[in-house]
Amino acid sequence: MNDNLKSILSVLALVALGALGTWCWYDLMELRWESRYYRSEAAMKDRMLAATLLLRRNGQVVNGVGSLGELVLPKVAGGTMILSGASGTALPGQAQEILDWVRRGNTLIAEPRSLSTAEEAALAALEPASEEEDEEEAEDEAKPASAPASASAQDKDGSKANEDDEDEDEDDEDEDEEPTPPTRAVRSPFTAVAEGDPLTDRFGARGRRDAKACKCRTRPADEDKDKPEAIAAARRERDKTVSHLVLPGKTHALELDGSSRELVSLPKAVAPLWSDDDGGAVRVYREGKGQVVLLATDYFDNYSLDERDHAELLLALAELAPGRHVTIVRNLNVLPWYKALWRNYSLFLVSLAVGVALMFWAAVRRFGPIVPAPKAERRSLIEHIDASGAWLWKADGGRQLLLEAARDDTLALIRRRAPALFRMPENQLWATLARDCALPEADVSEALQQDAASHVTRFTRQIRTLQELRNHYER
Incomplete structure (x- = not known):
């Protein structure tokens, strides 16, 4: 090997080594931003936090209420009310108060409750053909004429086999179930009042699972999900679930996620003022001077607000009412027991x-502290006297016995000290005793002559008068 070839190979080796080092540097050593899903504590506590911040940034005054039971309508300012996650939970009295509030020129945004089993069966009986059958017919018509005969024969055989299986299943079901008149199956579900929704019954709207939208959401295999064909197919499937809504006075259409739910109409339903292209996502009804907006699902929570044009829809609905106040009810109609x-x-x-x-x-x-009970051996004579007096006061004739004992003792003392007084008549004797002792004559007469008083005050006055007579003549 000559020197020129060695030099060329050395240069190529150095270039390859430099390129490999440069690639390793930028791939392993370069700092890159990596997005990570993060939920703040405030967002976990308030599912309408994003909507609250968006409305406040747009100049709205937002007030949050924990549940529908905590809502005090007389204190709610005029504007817009959003019942988030409270579909079908309003009581009749609450619904009437809310609708009266709407009739004054305000806007209510709510979700109707889901179809009951009876209502869904009645709607299925009213529809002439299901959507799945329409799709199958459209696919059969769209088959190319140049298809191989064997493939068409196989399809026919398969369809015949499926039809035979379906016929057998239908026959088995018909044998198990008793036939009922079709009129009963259609009318009976809508006569039930227990399953009603007081807020949306007047409009005849319900929500249900959109089987067509769920069917469109097929996930490709893991090894094919990054291929352009799989990405384009997934985008087409997502576009099938998009609802388009043109707001009044606007020219461009808003795109709303069809999700897995749609709005359906019961028999004799009220026609909305305006809605999306098929009426399955948003419906707006007139109620007095205000408006009631029914949504198929909650487009304004923290998980759905940033999808498609949901944020623009929220701002547009908040502008329907002249007031700038928005009241958000975050949870179901549940109050804590103490509230x-x-x-x-x-x-x-x-x-x-x-x-x-x-x-x-x-x-x-x-x-103060409780006085301890005295010991039995230390009780004094005065306690026994007090106890005897208390018992005589309550016993029959006890008061008279007490008064006569004090009266006899007082008269005996006066007779010993001033015997000349007892030669006088009784009336003159009472007057003399009252004058000598400076006491009222009536009190002296009552103490020495009358029976024991039943009232505590009078009885005490009689005893006190006798004591004062005794004290006077003991000097």
């Missing part, structure tokens, strides 16, 4: 608390 108890029985609870406070005050009128 429900206070809301419904506040007067009773206040009365109960006042009564308990008065009973507590009566029980603790005397403060």
